[in-house]
Amino acid sequence: MVDRDTHEPLMSAHTLKAFDEDLDQLRALISEMGGLAEHQIRESMRCLTQRDVEGARKVVADDAKIDELDRQTEQRAIQTIALRAPMAGDLRDVVAALKISTVVERIGDYAKNIARRVEQLETAPAIEPLSLMPEMARIATEMVHDVLNAFVERDAETALRVARRDQAVDDFYNSIFRTLLTHMMEDSHHIGHATQLLFVAKHLERIGDHATNIAEMVYYAATGGMMADKLERDDTV
Amino acid sequence: MNDTTTATAADTSAAPALPKMRAENVNVFYGDKQAIKDVSIEIFDDKVTAFIGPSGCGKSTFLRTLNRMNDTIPSARVEGLIELDGEDIHAPAMDVVQLRARVGMVFQKPNPFPKSIYENIAYGPRIHGLTSSKSDMDAIVESSLRRAGLWDEVKDRLDESGTALSGGQQQRLCIARAIAVDPEVILMDEPCSALDPIATAKIEELIHELRGRYAIAIVTHNMQQAARVSQRTAFFHLGNLVEYGETGQIFTNPTQQRTQDYITGRYG
Numbered sequence: 001m002v003d004r005d006t007h008e009p010l011m012s013a014h015t016l017k018a019f020d021e022d023l024d025q026l027r028a029l030i031s032e033m034g035g036l037a038e039h040q041i042r043e044s045m046r047c048l049t050q051r052d053v054e055g056a057r058k059v060v061a062d063d064a065k066i067d068e069l070d071r072q073t074e075q076r077a078i079q080t081i082a083l084r085a086p087m088a089g090d091l092r093d094v095v096a097a098l099k100i101s102t103v104v105e106r107i108g109d110y111a112k113n114i115a116r117r118v119e120q121l122e123t124a125p126a127i128e129p130l131s132l133m134p135e136m137a138r139i140a141t142e143m144v145h146d147v148l149n150a151f152v153e154r155d156a157e158t159a160l161r162v163a164r165r166d167q168a169v170d171d172f173y174n175s176i177f178r179t180l181l182t183h184m185m186e187d188s189h190h191i192g193h194a195t196q197l198l199f200v201a202k203h204l205e206r207i208g209d210h211a212t213n214i215a216e217m218v219y220y221a222a223t224g225g226m227m228a229d230k231l232e233r234d235d236t237v
Numbered sequence: 238m239n240d241t242t243t244a245t246a247a248d249t250s251a252a253p254a255l256p257k258m259r260a261e262n263v264n265v266f267y268g269d270k271q272a273i274k275d276v277s278i279e280i281f282d283d284k285v286t287a288f289i290g291p292s293g294c295g296k297s298t299f300l301r302t303l304n305r306m307n308d309t310i311p312s313a314r315v316e317g318l319i320e321l322d323g324e325d326i327h328a329p330a331m332d333v334v335q336l337r338a339r340v341g342m343v344f345q346k347p348n349p350f351p352k353s354i355y356e357n358i359a360y361g362p363r364i365h366g367l368t369s370s371k372s373d374m375d376a377i378v379e380s381s382l383r384r385a386g387l388w389d390e391v392k393d394r395l396d397e398s399g400t401a402l403s404g405g406q407q408q409r410l411c412i413a414r415a416i417a418v419d420p421e422v423i424l425m426d427e428p429c430s431a432l433d434p435i436a437t438a439k440i441e442e443l444i445h446e447l448r449g450r451y452a453i454a455i456v457t458h459n460m461q462q463a464a465r466v467s468q469r470t471a472f473f474h475l476g477n478l479v480e481y482g483e484t485g486q487i488f489t490n491p492t493q494q495r496t497q498d499y500i501t502g503r504y505g
Contacts (some may be wrong), residue, residue, distance in 0.1 A: 087464075087501050088496075090501045091489060092490075
């Protein structure tokens with residue numbers, strides 16, 4: 001990794017090697033959590049489109065794994081603060097890991113909630129907005145994937161790109177919302193499952209928001225600056 | 238990239254109007270060797286300024302220029318302007334003894350005189366002619382010891398030797414001795430490095446309390462200590478002032494790569 005302004009190596013090793021190992025372990029935990037969360041979103045959406053109730057139950061059960069990793073990350077971060085007294089970029093990294101872990105845990109909860117709705121939608125007739133959702137889910141999942149990679153790589157540019165992609169997810173949500181509303185107005189029998197689908201779309205939209213929050217944390221950890229300021233500067237240029 | 242210029246330029250904009258002491262383009266040489274390179278810095282009343290940096294970076298040398306302690310080293314030569322309340326401390330009219338009363342100093346190793354606790358405090362006010370009576374002197378001794386947080390521990394044994402106190406008490410005695418001549422600035426050179434954590438905490442608490450009355454500059458190897466006691470931090474490296482700013486900013490978001498490397502333990 002290279003500093004974009006000075007072209008100097010961004011983070012050389014600590015004199016105390018064990019400190020680097022602690023930070024690497026934190027990154028590894030976040031990576032593992034992120035991988036699991038992505039898998040959970042994909043699986044919940046696959047179960048939804050294929051009406052796989054059994055698979056959906058597994059998604060719900062597997063959420064406990066993410067919760068466990070969240071606990072481990074929190075413990076590791078608190079221990080690193082207590083034992084290493086991290087400063088500057090290290091401190092920002094550890095605090096970011098602590099916060100990101102909580103957000104990823106919540107993203108896992110949204111995947112679980114999507115999976116929970118699969119059973120209620122098992123007998124629903126095919127409706128059109130469902131065909132938009134896999135694409136919406138793909139973008140949201142990609143945002144989670146990219147932003148967690150950005151954290152591991154301390155890559156502020158990728159974090160910025162992720163934040164900018166949230167608009168696409170929001171646009172999908174608005175479009176799905178309007179379509180579902182039309183469905184409900186056309187035939188009140190649709191209200192039940194259309195509402196379920198509306199929740200699914202809302203969950204995906206929230207996942208996009210959370211990925212954006214993580215992007216802000218990654219940006220601050222990597223640069224020490226606020227992403228909002230940077231976006232504002234870029235917008236005025 | 239000229240680190241020094243950037244650091245000081247950014248700093249003056251955020252700083253209050255009138256510095257207590259101001260150094261401008263200060264260079265210090267020991268014989269041919271340059272120990273301080275073109276350092277400009279301002280220190281303020283009501284603020285603790287910490288000087289940090291690796292061994293040999295010049296932080297102690299620079300601290301000692303602020304009350305001309307380097308005058309006592311024959312090979313040392315100081316160039317540049319240093320002002321106390323706008324007065325040039327190298328001006329011919331400046332009495333160096335008076336200067337050191339106004340800018341007191343506390344050293345790494347507690348160095349009480351081998352005299353009674355009372356005499357350790359009374360010595361300074363006496364040679365500076367600050368008192369006319371025994372009761373005046375008693376009052377100065379008591380108030381100095383109180384301000385240094387030592388009075389309750391020593392009030393019943395003021396006649397005992399200062400060297401009989403514990404290390405932490407000796408250091409507070411030295412701080413009381415510095416306070417006794419009513420200084421405006423107190424310089425501290427690694428004041429806690431010979432003390433245990435509890436004695437260190439007491440000195441740090443004392444620094445915190447003294448901050449309202451004096452401008453304080455402290456040299457420390459211990460970055461946690463700099464973070465705990467100071468409001469402003471200056472990072473020195475190889476005789477340069479690399480970065481100077483708010484302590485909170487230096488320890489969460491330093492602007493210079495060298496500062497970042499040093500405070501995160503990547504130096505070397």
